[in-house]
Amino acid sequence: MKIQKNLLAIVGVAGSLAPVAALAQGPASLVNISGATLQQNFINNAGSVNDFIDVNFDGLSGGLGTALLLGAQNLRGTITSTTVGGTLGVSYRISGSVQGVVDLVNHGRVFNTQPALNPDGTTNTLSINPIVAATFNGSSFVSIVSNVATATGIANVANPAFNPARSDTTSFLTNRTGTFTSIAGAVASPGGVLIDIAPSDVPSSWVFRVDAPAPTSRTWDTNPATPGYGDNLRLPTDVNGNPIASATNANRLPNLLAPGQPAANFFDPSNPASANENTIFDTPTAWAPVGLFTNYGTGRTQIQMTEIQHIYTTGRLPSGENLAALTRGATSGTRNAFNNSTGVDPSFGVGDNIGGVNTVRTLGPTYVPSNKSGSGDIEAALLNTRLGIGYTGAERGTTGSPLLTPTGLELLAVQNNHLGGTGFHRPESQLVTRYDNEGYLVGGPAVFITFGDPRAEAALDGGADWPAQNWDRDTRPLRPAGLLPTDPTFFDFKDAVRPATEPANTNPQMRNQAGAEYINNITRSAEAFLVLPGGSNTAFQPGELLSQLFVAPQGLVNLPSLADPQVITANSGFSSAVQSFVNSFNALSDPAYDAFNLSGIGPVPTRLTTGLPAGFTYSDGLVASYVNEAGINVSYGTALTLRNKISGDFNGDGLRTGADIPGMVAAWRERNGGPNWVAPNGTGLPQSQGGIAGAPGSDFVIEIVGDFNGDGSFTALDIRYFADGLNLVNGQLDRPAGFLAVDNAFGGNFFGTALAGTGASYENGDSRGDIASGSRGNTPGFAPTADLVINATDIDYVYRQFSPSFGGVANLFVTDGQANWANIDEAIGFDLSADLTGDLIVDINDVNDLVSNILETSIGDVNLDGVVNNDDLSIAEGNVGTNGGWAAGDTNGDGVVTQADVDFITSIV
Known part of the structure; x- marks a missing residue:
């Protein structure tokens, strides 16, 4: 085959894989993309827009076999302060899959013509927030500096989202092929910006939430498109436990609504006639494996799927060990793919749940582990977090700035024990493509999401019947019978038989024809690549690049059900030839994926x-x-x-x-x-x-x-962290033993913990009961809370973990009066720091330990003076019918002072 010959031609004409000189006639068209950070290695690569379908009708393309004459012709346009050249200008907001789809819903049907900052100082809804980087034809024009999106290079700060160009809305609305205009600096370009494509690591049905009809419908394992999916109302907090209420920091997924516009709807293949201009279409592109990386400091080399489920919904492992579970923000498709493929509703995949959407990477006073804005942010933060695990694209282990190095990170092998699997598997290509309970299952079915169907274009624009129409245009002679693909002259000919006619496509078209051509150029190239993976007709074309960085869906023996990602189904489109290519040439075939590098150590962490x-x-x-x-x-x-x-x-x-x-x-x-x-x-x-x-x-x-x-x-905070979350005995967290060992090593009360005025004397290990504070909130799964005093606040906090209701508010997670850490349905709703007895259960026994053993008093001593007497009775009687905890007279832990509390104290007095 001619792969080597083709490479030499490209190098000779274009200089490696750089774009060749523009050969297109006519003005360029603008394509606006907002979406997946995981796909940036593909979208920003010049090879993603090498011309396969002859977008510019110059007769030079991979599909016609004529790209071999001059190398892979590139469609990228050029842009200066006043001029535009080439065929396509691709503007790419690296916003995350879910945020990209939100941008599409809000700005994919109506042109945005406002500047990034409106005259009144308000931010454009298509803005630089949430924090996103951006590129134009692969060159950065928005970068993140100190957690702030900053205009760079050819950015135009007077345009929406600092975009360097806008579309000519007049010609766009007339013939769907509007050219684009550019003015450098801070003077607004004419025209507007329309988001055409949202690349997503997951299908659109996984992106949007379905509001829960009742609070009990919100569960950690809800499947996509079912009531309650994506509807977790829990907010992230800061390191002091204060909720962060901004909408962009919420864990909920978005809905299909856009202000002032009709609600979007999903394409229904069973009723195609119902599609309209508000219908969302998915164009499958690849399977995108997601790796669970670890800092060498964790000491882990492997993990069970049920452990992943536990730590990413609670912040701790089933053993109670408190590693740091780093996450992307809720608008990340990588987060969505990771969680859905591990059996978790993405809105519940909160990890430590600390910090709003951020780009903080270093240790120090501003450190937070959760809701990282981009792939680079979570990767850099993980390099610095010695107890950390976190997810990102598996291919990033060896591409770009590779992560899989002795001074970098490593991958955890995953056991699919929830499906009966027994082996531990890394995302090496052969385990990804087998996709069964003894394969590697973590990842997402990547798609391009659009309003309108790209394949509804004319045939020569890559629409329905393009193969036959392209065959008609192909001037190569018919291939002689018996000529094998291994023959070096195989692609000097076109197929001897005209391709079968494809059915007409009457779906609504995309608003931007150039956007449809961009997608069709990629997908038609990918389809040709599937026929003969590695053939020279697709060498250096988008389809080959896609299959090298990601995995063509046809290479997987099985696929997950889109309705229930934990159900594995046979792949009807499976191709053994594609599987063989992936296993041999995909990034995941690198030997670095084969085994954990036990000799690795990692880098010195960076502090602010x-x-x-x-x-x-x-x-x-x-x-x-x-x-x-x-x-x-x-x-x-x-x-x-x-x-x-x-x-x-x-x-x-x-x-x-x-x-x-x-x-x-x-x-x-x-x-x-x-x-x-x-x-x-x-x-x-x-x-x-x-x-x-x-x-x-x-x-x-x-x-x-x-x-x-x-x-x-x-500091002492770290020693408390160890006692509270890292002291394992026989593989299970033992908090009492941890606090006792700290005091024994110190020779007394290490933390200087005071006891309420019951007259009790401090005994080694009593600090296990200091778990709450009257001046700050708790941060379950991140770090323990304490105020160096054990009093009624701590008693109330223990009760809150397991009482069916407290203060009239129902406990949605624990209803049987016993909070069991082994039960993930309950574990997501309580704080294991309240386990004072070391059995990984929080119940009345922990209250008794706190009251009787630590404070050395009795239930009913609501003023904690060491005796139950008429003073306690008076307090309770004075608060009957009010919400209040232990100090107000509540003895049974329901957060309400009732006659039952009075009667209980009376029975003792």
Whole structure:
């Protein structure tokens, strides 16, 4: 075949894969895209717009076999301050799949003609918010700087979303082929902006929510397009537990409504005549595998699917271990694909649920783990989060700035135990394409979402019957009988038989013909590629590029049901030839995907160095670097030394266990004016087997190994985090043992916890009961809350976790009076920090432990003076009929003071 010959031609004519000189006649057309960050490696690649269907009718295209004469002709237009050339100008808002579809619904039917900032100072609804980057023909014109979208290059700040160009609305509305205009700087271009295409990692039915008819319809495992799907009302919070109420920060998915416009509707194949100008069409493009990456600091190499479900709905693993579950924002298609393919409603896939939509990547005072704006944001944040796991496109492990390096990240192998699978599988190409319970299942069916059907165009624009019409135009001679594809002259001929006529397509057309041509050029190329993967007629064409970065759906033996993604169905369009190509040439065929790199360590995390208060330092007294135990500064982003590999490993055995607590406390003393601590050398397994044997203790960096909450320092907050969420005993969290070990190592009350005035004396481990604060909220799944006093606030907080109702508000998750962490239906609704007895259950036994064992008093002692008497009775009697907790006289934990509470206290008095 001529793949090598074709490559040489392209290099010779165009300079590698850069666009060739514009050969098109006539003006260029603008295509506006808003959507998937996961697909940016494809859309921003020049090869995605190599001409396959002869968009510009110059007779040079892959489909006609004439691109081989001059290389793969590129359709990208050129743009200056006043002129436009080429065939297509592709403007791409890298907004995330769901936000892209929202942009399509809001701005895909009516031109937006307003500037990015309106004269009255308000923001255009097609704006730079939520924070998105953007490119024009692959070149950046909006970048993210310090969490702010910033105009760069050819951006025009007077245009919607800083777009460098607008369409000529007059010709656009007349003949659907409007040219575009550009004026640099801050002077508005004539015309308007219409979002034509929303590339999405998931189909449109997965994008939109279906409002719940009742609160109980909102469940963590609701399937797409069913009542309650995407309708989680839980808001993210800041690190102090304060809800972030902005609509763009919500976990809910959007609906199909657009202000002042008719509601959008889905195309119904069973009733095509019902389609109209408001009908949304999906054009399938690829299967987009999503990888679950881990920082080496977690010590994990594999994970069960039920563990994924648990940690991404609660912030903790089923064992109770509190790793950091990093997420994308709700408008991310990667988040949607990851959650739907793991059996979770994306609106419930909240992870730690801390932070609104953000681009924060570094540790420090502003660190938050959740709702990252883009793929690059979650990847960079994960490199810095030593306890972190997070998802992004699997192909990003080896493409672009590769993640799968010894100083980068690794992939967790996933066991499909929810479907009876027993093996642990990574997203290597052969496991992706088999797609069964012993394959790799995490990913999404990527599509282009549009108003109107791209295939409703004329045949020569890639619409219905393009293969036959293109065959008619093809001037190559008919292929002789018996000529095999392996023959180097095979593609010097066209097929001997004219392709069968395709049925007419009477669906509504897209508003922008150029947008339809853009899609058809890609999909027709992909279809040709499927006939003979790797053939020279499709070399360097969009279809080949698509199949290298992602996976052609025809390469999967099975596919998920769109109605229930956990149901695996046989793929009727399966092609063994495509599967073979994917297994051999896809990015996921790289050996880096075969096995976990046990020798890897990761990078030195980066801390925030700018925008800090005057005189601020981290706990090591530094800002611009760390310092190890030998007194040597350790620079951010450099290769991490072996002794620091496992987060929390203070005793040097290459593990994170309760045995690390004495060293942890000793390190804290060093940082707080105590004696210097000597970090042990590494013991256990050698580096080649994942261990740290022989690693010198002098390399140890306290703030790298001991910062669990991401604030860049090592403080008592991190020791509380360990006791509350990392102290596993026989594979299960044991909070009481963790707090007891901390106090024992310190020789007393490490946290300085005070007890309410019951007269009780503090005993080692009692700090397990300090779980709430009157001055700030709680952050379940992220970090424990405490105010250094154990009192009625803590008692009420325990009751709130398992009471069927509290203060007249029904508990939607726990209805049987016992909050069981093993039951995910209940676990999403309560805080495991309230487990004071270590059984991973929160119930009346934890109240009794808090009241009787820690505070050393009795139920009914509502003023916590150590005795139940008439003072308590008077308090209860004075509050009958009111909402109130323990301090108001509530003894049974329902948050309401009733006659039953009075009677209970009376029975004791």
